[in-house]
Amino acid sequence: MNSLKQFYQLLVAGSKAHARWELEMSTNIIKSRWRMSVLLLLLVPILLGGIAIAAGDGSGLPNVLGGKSAYMPSNYTPLIFFASIFVGVCAGLITGCIGAGGGFIIAPALMSVGVKGILAVGTDLFHIFAKAIMGSVLHKKLGNISISLAVTFLVGSIAGSTMGGMLNRYLYDLNPVLSDLFITSVYVFILGFLSFYALSDYFRSKRANSTEDGISVNDEDVSPMGERIQSVNIPPMLTFDEGVTPGGRKISAIFLVVSGFVVGMAAAIMGVGGGFLTFPIFVYGLGVSSMTTVGTDIFQIVFTAGYSALSQYAIYGFVFYTLAMGMLIGSLLGVQIGSLITRVVSGIMIRGFFALAVTAGFINRFFALPEKLKSLNYIDISDSTGAWLSTIGNTLFFVVIGAFTVWVLYVFFRNIKALKSEEQYHEYAE
Template sequence: MNAFKQFHQLMIDGSRAHARWELEMSTNIMASRKRQVILLLLLIPILLGGIAIAAGDGSGLPNVIGGKSAYMPSHYTSVIFFASVFVGVCAGLITGCIGAGGGFIIAPALMSAGVKGILAVGTDLFHIFAKAIMGSVLHKKLGNISVPLAVTFLIGAIAGSTLGGMLNRYLYDLNPVLSDLFITSVYVFILGFLSFYAVIDYIKSGKPSASSTKGARSEDIPPMGARLQSINLPPMIKFDEGVTRGGRKISAIFLVLSGFIVGMAASIMGVGGGFLTFPIFVYGLGVSSMTTVGTDIFQIVFTAGYSAISQYAIYGFVFYTLAMGMLIGSLVGVQIGSLVTKVVPGIMIRGFFALAVTAGFINRFFALPEKLQSLNYISISKQTGALLNTVGNALFFIVIGAFTLWVFFVFFRNLKSLRSEGHVHEYAE
């Protein structure tokens, strides 16, 4: 049981680290007029292409920019586009307000809106890559990046991303329903695990003992990291010279294996891998938090970019119109969500995190019977499978929609006090 609790804590810490990355990227974009203009210039042709697809049959568009033959049987509709904006806003609000978990709802939400699983994954990866490219200010973080560490890690990440993308495409070629079933099953496992412990954490958060902090210093090497660093298995990679005298060393083999895990998870789930990099680096490899932050930003750009382009985009599994819709929505959502945390009690934020991941779990869990029935793995009627899927979708969007309305209500109700404290202006300048 302790192992499960530790795994849950790693997932939560990683999700929070990725949320901090999301907030930093969106803030960098929103605070720069130049980046906003670039975003607008990118948005116009992509939206025009989406309108062309909606107006015609899409046959005149190359597969690599979203012709229907590339991602059939998902089709462009105005409903799906506005759903992508809504999904982006909701994910951004969850990320900004809760500080974790927003990225986990994007692919399930797109699949609920009628987008094929492989297309949802590829589109989510492209959206993360676009945000990383536009929002990263690498020159500010270069002092925190260990280049040998990052490059060695990326060798494994690229290999893992390649395998994950090949697996998704192989299953899709066999049967699109099988592909959806695989992606859905992965999300059921991850979200189910997070949901279980998030609910327990919320219940315990009302007790005084649950709010205790462990007080461990961030630069202490965790036991697993110390054990791995003690293994002399050449070639050895040196890092953290600026943190501790003489730096630290770890075998390149462990870095490559860690990168492989992150890259494969990113390519299969479409989450960029950022939620795994932080716990693996800090707890598993014993890398300092300062070096981890800089290296994580560096790896997300390359891992998400490589996965999105080489494993999905060139095969036609990126829906660019939806990616831009999600990007726009998430930029707004993250900023508003982060401001709302200044006027909302922490226990309520924990409650909403538990609610959000539980809604995502129920949504994907209720989608399983229809897919299993389509593949003749279980014996239920089509009507029953469709009904369960509809119920799961309805519950998901009701919960996420109610959360979104509540956050906007709290934001506008407290807008005057937020302005008086200078919080709103720091993003508007």
């Protein structure tokens, strides 16, 4: 039980590391005139397409979001585009305010409004890749990267991404409902685990009035599991963390390849960057310092998300570019606002909101399972019951996420003068 709890805490730490990456990427894009200019130029064909569709009757487009065959066009309307901006804003607010967890709601949110699971996954990966390319300052982080670890890790992550993408496409070709069921089940398992421990952690902290935020990882310490793995001498051996401990540390390349495979497969199946897994695997499992882990994580997100999005989904027609651009725009705004809110709310409240956001995603996917199981004749319930349960899950999900969004915006505008003064103070101090 303690090991599972520690693993949960490290998953949260990994999710927070990914949230810091999200904030950095959005800040780099917003503060750069040429990056914003490129983003605006990319919006031109989307807006022109919306005007053309609004002017016509749209009869030439299929009335579905994604089809059974590859390259089938997605049904685009201005409403879908603005809805994707809203999804991006909500995810960004959660990421910025909570410091973790925002990316977990994107695929469930898209699937809840009727987007096929495989299309939601591919679109989310492309959105992450677009943000990484536009906002990347990778050269500033190269000092924290062990090139040997990163390249070896990417060998595994590319293989894992290929396997995960092939699995998703194979299931989709068999039956689109089976594909949705598989993706939904993965989210139920991951979010259920996180939800249980997040709620337990919040109530425990509230009773103890604790200000502790997760666990700390000392760069000089190596976890017991990391010590055992580093003691295995299977060539080739890689040296890393030379700047952390004299002589550095050594680990067999096979463990990096396996770790990369797990992260890449999870990223390709769930449509996430993999950052929430890289941190616990590196720090807890392999005994890599957090400094080296953060640099390597940023490095792998760009390549893992990019490879997965382009080679496993985009070329097969499973990326909804309009949605991806909308989510990118929304998340840029949401992350910035959410990050400011952390200055005016307590740490315990933030932990409570993290638990609430993850639980909302879990409930949404959990209530979607019966209808999909019924469609495949795995369980015997009426169509109306399955649809009713799915509606309950969708309603609870959007009520919770919508209420959270309204609350964050309320707190932001209520404290905007104080936040602006504090921001100017920080700029002056720098």
